[in-house]
Amino acid sequence: MSEAIVTTSTNKPTSPTAGPPLWLLAELTYECPLHCPYCSNPVQMTARENECDTETWLNVLTQGREMGAVQLGFSGGEPLLRKDLEVLVKHASDLGFYTNLITSGIGLTEKRIKALKEAGLDHIQLSFQAANADANDLIGNKRHSFSQKLHIAKLIKQYDYPMVLNFCLTAQNIDAIDEVLELSQALKGDFVELATVQYYGWAHLNRDHLLPSKDQLERAESKVNVWREQHNSAGPKFIFVTPDYYETRPKACMNGWGSTFLTVTPDGSALPCHSAKILPLTFPNVKEKSLQEIWHDDFSFNKFRGLDWLPKPCQDCDEKEKDFGGCRCQAYMLTGDMHNTDPVCDKSPHHHLLADIINDKNPSKQPLFYRDPKTEIPIAVLDSITT
Numbered sequence: 001m002s003e004a005i006v007t008t009s010t011n012k013p014t015s016p017t018a019g020p021p022l023w024l025l026a027e028l029t030y031e032c033p034l035h036c037p038y039c040s041n042p043v044q045m046t047a048r049e050n051e052c053d054t055e056t057w058l059n060v061l062t063q064g065r066e067m068g069a070v071q072l073g074f075s076g077g078e079p080l081l082r083k084d085l086e087v088l089v090k091h092a093s094d095l096g097f098y099t100n101l102i103t104s105g106i107g108l109t110e111k112r113i114k115a116l117k118e119a120g121l122d123h124i125q126l127s128f129q130a131a132n133a134d135a136n137d138l139i140g141n142k143r144h145s146f147s148q149k150l151h152i153a154k155l156i157k158q159y160d161y162p163m164v165l166n167f168c169l170t171a172q173n174i175d176a177i178d179e180v181l182e183l184s185q186a187l188k189g190d191f192v193e194l195a196t197v198q199y200y201g202w203a204h205l206n207r208d209h210l211l212p213s214k215d216q217l218e219r220a221e222s223k224v225n226v227w228r229e230q231h232n233s234a235g236p237k238f239i240f241v242t243p244d245y246y247e248t249r250p251k252a253c254m255n256g257w258g259s260t261f262l263t264v265t266p267d268g269s270a271l272p273c274h275s276a277k278i279l280p281l282t283f284p285n286v287k288e289k290s291l292q293e294i295w296h297d298d299f300s301f302n303k304f305r306g307l308d309w310l311p312k313p314c315q316d317c318d319e320k321e322k323d324f325g326g327c328r329c330q331a332y333m334l335t336g337d338m339h340n341t342d343p344v345c346d347k348s349p350h351h352h353l354l355a356d357i358i359n360d361k362n363p364s365k366q367p368l369f370y371r372d373p374k375t376e377i378p379i380a381v382l383d384s385i386t387t
C-alpha cells in the first residue's frame, strides 16, 4: 500500500496520492430471480425505484475510465434484469474496459448472449447453487434453474466467452464436491471458483446453518487436490477458497480499503467494498458527487486508507503491508468496532470469537432465511439441504 495519509487540522483524512480505482464493480440491481440463503447482498436492500438510470450509469463508467479504471464487473442481484445491460456493456467496451458479467444465468437467452457479445462483453461468470438439479433448485428456490444453467453454460462456450463457474459451498452442499468437479469438467469451465461462503449479508444472517465443519472443509479440499493431481493441470483450473473463519491470518480485503476497488450500488452509493453499507459511516452517492471527488476526498474512502489508522497489534506487525489489518466489515460484524483488527488474525485479542463460532455444537435456534428482497421475512426453515 503506497498511499500517504495526511490528517488535516479538521481531522479529515485526505489521500493526495491514492492511485486509480482499477476495479469498478457496478451493482446494477438487487433484484434477483433466485433467493440463495448465502447471498452477500445487504439484508436491507434498497427499493428498485431508487436504482440509477441508464444515463447515471453511463456517466459513472465514463468517469471511472477517465480515472484509470480498467476492469468492470456488472453484478447485482441479477444484472440481466436491467434491460439496458447491452447499452452499458457497449459503452464500457467503447471506453476500453475489460468487462465481466457476474450472473446466475437465469434470464439469459441465445439472443441476448449474442447481443452482449456484439456489444463487446469480454467474460462471463456463471454461478451454480449445486451440481445436481434437486439441490441446485432448492438452494436457489427456483424450479428448473439447474437445467437453464446447463443450457447457458453451453451457450457461453458456443459464443466463445472465457467462462468462470462459481459454486458457493456451504455445509449443505460441500460433501458433494466430486459432483462439482465432474460437472465443471463436463461444462469445460476455464476457471472454477469453489467458494466456501464468506459471511456477509444474508450469509452472515444464516451463518450458523451454512458454516461447514473443519472436517467437511478438509475432506473437500483434499478431494480437489487429488483431482488436480490426477488431471495433471488439464481441464478447468479450480480455485478453492477457505472461509476466513478457519484462517489465522486475515485476507487483504479489497487489496486494502480505497486502494483498488470501487463499488457502486444500485441506488448510486459509492463504497470501498460491497458490504461497507453496514458500517457506521456515511457514504457518498454518484448522483451527487463526481467519482473523482468520492475516491480522493470523501471521508469514508480515506478513513481506512493506508496504514496510519491501524490499531494495535497491527501497527507493530511485520505483516501489516500484506493484509492491512484485514476486513473492516468483518471486524465490525464480529467485534462491534470497525477499527479493530480483523479477528481472523490470531494476534487479535478477539480471535477467540471465531473459535467460539466454529466450535459451537449447539444447533441454531434461528430459522434459515432465503434471501427475499421484497418481504425480508423467513420463507423457509430448511436446515438439511443434503445432496
Ligand code: FES
Binding pocket: 253, 254, 273, 274, 275, 276, 326, 327, 328, 329, 330
Ligand atoms: Fe468490507 Fe472487507 S468486505 S472491508
